Amino acid sequence: MTYVKRIRDLREDHDKTQEDIARVLGTSQTMYARYERGANEMPIHHLITLCKYYGVSADYLLGLSEKQT
Numbered sequence: 731m732t733y734v735k736r737i738r739d740l741r742e743d744h745d746k747t748q749e750d751i752a753r754v755l756g757t758s759q760t761m762y763a764r765y766e767r768g769a770n771e772m773p774i775h776h777l778i779t780l781c782k783y784y785g786v787s788a789d790y791l792l793g794l795s796e797k798q799t
Contacts, residue, residue: 731793733777734768740784740791741766754783 741751752762755776764770781788789795 732768733772733792734766736791736793737772737780738766740780740786744784751780751783755779 741748747759748762748766749759752759755762757776761770765772765776777788777791780786781791784791786798787795790798
């Protein structure tokens with residue numbers, strides 16, 4: 731699974747909007763939507779923030795592992 735699918739699935743599983751997650755990351759909803767579509771690569775500091783926010787490992791978020799922690 732690619733990280734773009736994983737970040738969308740995590741957001742939807744937590745009943746959050748793109749605006750909610752953009753706020754957590756300190757970016758715009760438009761830019762976050764581009765991350766979810768894969769139009770822009772997400773900066774590593776945003777990936778780290780999402781790992782902490784969702785309580786998952788970086789390997790899981792990046793699609794390298796099926797184990798969340």
